[in-house]
Amino acid sequence: MKDLIMDALAKLIEAHKRSKTIICNLEFSTAVEGIKNLLTSSNTLMESLTFYYEYESAAVYKLSDYIDLLKYLLERFESFDIDDADEIEYLYDQGIGMLETSLTVIKRTERIHDDGEFLTKVYRPKKADEIGIRSHNSAKYKTAIVLQGPIKKEDDFTYESVKLYKILYPECEVIVSTWKSEEDQKERFESLGAIVLLNDPPEKPGYANCAYQTVSSIEGIRKARELGCVRVCKTRTDQRFHTPNLFFYMEKLLDQFPIRINTTQKKRLIAISTTTLSFRVYNTCDMFIYGEIDDVENYFDCPLDTRDWGKDSNVEWVNAEQFGRLRFAEAWFVSYYLEKLGFELKFTLEDSDYYRNELFIIVDGSTIDLLWQKYNDDEYKDREYNSSGYDHGGGIGRVSFLEWLSCQ
Numbered sequence: 001m002k003d004l005i006m007d008a009l010a011k012l013i014e015a016h017k018r019s020k021t022i023i024c025n026l027e028f029s030t031a032v033e034g035i036k037n038l039l040t041s042s043n044t045l046m047e048s049l050t051f052y053y054e055y056e057s058a059a060v061y062k063l064s065d066y067i068d069l070l071k072y073l074l075e076r077f078e079s080f081d082i083d084d085a086d087e088i089e090y091l092y093d094q095g096i097g098m099l100e101t102s103l104t105v106i107k108r109t110e111r112i113h114d115d116g117e118f119l120t121k122v123y124r125p126k127k128a129d130e131i132g133i134r135s136h137n138s139a140k141y142k143t144a145i146v147l148q149g150p151i152k153k154e155d156d157f158t159y160e161s162v163k164l165y166k167i168l169y170p171e172c173e174v175i176v177s178t179w180k181s182e183e184d185q186k187e188r189f190e191s192l193g194a195i196v197l198l199n200d201p202p203e204k205p206g207y208a209n210c211a212y213q214t215v216s217s218i219e220g221i222r223k224a225r226e227l228g229c230v231r232v233c234k235t236r237t238d239q240r241f242h243t244p245n246l247f248f249y250m251e252k253l254l255d256q257f258p259i260r261i262n263t264t265q266k267k268r269l270i271a272i273s274t275t276t277l278s279f280r281v282y283n284t285c286d287m288f289i290y291g292e293i294d295d296v297e298n299y300f301d302c303p304l305d306t307r308d309w310g311k312d313s314n315v316e317w318v319n320a321e322q323f324g325r326l327r328f329a330e331a332w333f334v335s336y337y338l339e340k341l342g343f344e345l346k347f348t349l350e351d352s353d354y355y356r357n358e359l360f361i362i363v364d365g366s367t368i369d370l371l372w373q374k375y376n377d378d379e380y381k382d383r384e385y386n387s388s389g390y391d392h393g394g395g396i397g398r399v400s401f402l403e404w405l406s407c408q
Contacts, residue, residue, distance in 0.1 A: 008045050009063075009103045015041065016099060020092050035074045042067050062102040069095050124242065124371055126155050128163035131242065135168050139247035141231045144173040144224030144293075148216035149237040151182050157373070159185075161240040162194050168244055173227050177220030178237065197223055206305030208329040213286070217300040225293055233290045234300065241288070242369035250290050253361050257408065261358050263341055267292040269299060274365040274372070278397030281324025281352040282334035282345075284360055288368065302336040321347045353407070362404040 019034040046067065049060050073091060075081075125131050145165050151158045158176070165174050174194040178185075179201050186196045199219050202211040217234055224232045231247065243249070254267050270290040277283040289296055305327075324347040327335050338345055338355055345351060356362070 005045070005048055006103060006106055008041075008048070009099060009106070012038070012041055012045060013096065013099045013103070016092075016096055020089075032074065032077050035070055035077065039067065039070045039074065042070060059102040059106050062098045066095055066098040066102070069098065124369075126157075126160065128160045128167055131164060131167070133168070133242070133244050135244040135246075135248075137245045137248035138171045139169065139231065140251045142173075142227075142229045143169070143171070143231040143233065143247050144175055144220075144227065144229040145169065145233045145235065146175045146177055146217065146220035146224060147235055147237045148177045148213065148220055151176070151178055151185050152238045152373075154373075157240070158237045159188060159192075161237075162189055162192050164240065164242070166193055168242075169247065172247070173224060173229055175220045175223050176237070177216040177223070179216075195223060195227075202304055202306075204304075204306045207307050207332070210305040210329065210332045214300060214302060214304055218297065221293065221297045221300060225297065230293055231291070232293045232296045233288070234296060235288050238373065239287060240371045242371070243367065246368060247290070253363070254291075257361055259359065263343075263359065265295050265298075265341060265359055267295060268359060268361050269295055270361045270363060272365045272368060272370065273362055273398055273400050274370065275330060276356070276362050276399040278353075278399055278403075279349070280331065281321060281347055281349060282327075282331040282338070282355070283323075283352070284330055284334050284356055284362075286330050286333050287372075288370070298340060299333060299337045302333060302340075305332055321349075324352065356399070357404065357407040360404075362399050362401055364401045367401065 016038060019038065042063065046060070046063055049063055069091065073088070147158065147161065162174055162176060165172065174192075175197065176189050176194050177197045177199060180198045182196075183198055186198065189196045197216075197219050199215055202215050205212050206214075221232055221234065231251075233247070233250075235241070250270055253270060257268055259265060259268055268291065271285045272288045273285065274287060275283070275285040289299060291299075324331050324335065324345075334355075335345060338359075343355070
């Protein structure tokens with residue numbers, strides 16, 4: 001079946017490329033028909049892919065992103081909301097990248113490793129009751145775990161995550177900060193002892209859903225403050241960490257590495273390595289942030305990103321400085337936070353490294369035993385074995401605790 005899926009993906013990529021001229025020339029009626037045909041093929045392929053991988057593959061997520069892109073393009077063409085051929089071409093090229101990534105993931109994760117490579121696997125229980133580990137050291141300060149985002153219902157993922165946190169960290173408040181559309185889930189989560197916030201979503205999601213993250217994060221953090229918490233761990237509804245004694249360990253890190261520069265920030269912020277990247281300016285991972293509640297609130301209390309992800313992301317990715325100035329994704333939160341602290345940003349890699357090394361602590365995703373199903377089949381996809389990872393030609397350069405520590 002794998003070979004059939006790979007063949008279907010390859011054919012979809014070719015069909016996508018063939019239809020580019022028609023669609024990018026803004027031939028409306030022909031373009032609508034072409035996009036609908038691609039949607040039909042994509043949905044058929046998605047059925048096979050989800051049956052084979054059960055949703056737990058980056059290949060599935062990338063194909064899902066591609067389908068969402070086609071729907072977006074179809075809506076634009078059907079409403080005649082198209083006046084920029086360059087924008088459409090950019091979006092179409094993004095679609096090719098999504099499909100090619102999906103195909104690459106299948107090839108990488110399904111091949112027989114007889115060509116000089118080792119394959120390792122990690123098995124984690126889906127149900128909290130099947131996890132026998134326990135914490136022996138409580139959090140030093142009153143702490144809240146804030147899960148922000150839409151509730152992930154596959155495998156009861158968010159529900160089981162909350163259940164696990166109440167087992168591993170019984171002294172902590174658990175806050176699920178989600179949307180009003182999840183009201184039917186509220187009672188279930190409250191039965192676990194969690195607090196559920198049903199927020200109004202912002203009008204626009206922003207680039208990479210930054211506006212969504214801003215609203216759900218800040219509301220959860222403010223609720224934690226109402227409850228008298230002085231530490232907060234901001235995480236996501238589609239991620240899970242499993243490490244016992246985690247917040248006891250986090251406080252040890254904060255004690256070991258006090259802030260050395262003049263700033264109003266009270267303690268360092270602890271972030272994970274997962275999307276903390278060397279070669280993007282101010283690109284510190286925003287998915288897991290732990291720290292003093294005033295600092296974490298200040299970090300996420302930023303302007304809403306109201307940009308249209310299609311129209312406003314049509315740029316050439318020239319260098320790290322430009323990425324920072326555009327404030328895309330993680331850079332949105334870091335750059336605005338640093339400016340609120342009174343720092344004048346230079347938007348260079350050196351400047352980015354300086355503030356990451358002085359104001360943050362970067363721990364490896366494996367330290368918190370992070371599970372993120374979006375890339376569950378390729379957990380260390382950014383790990384470099386063919387380049388140093390420190391020169392600017394060597395991939396995206398995920399920053400490890402070891403690299404961060406070497407700069408202290």
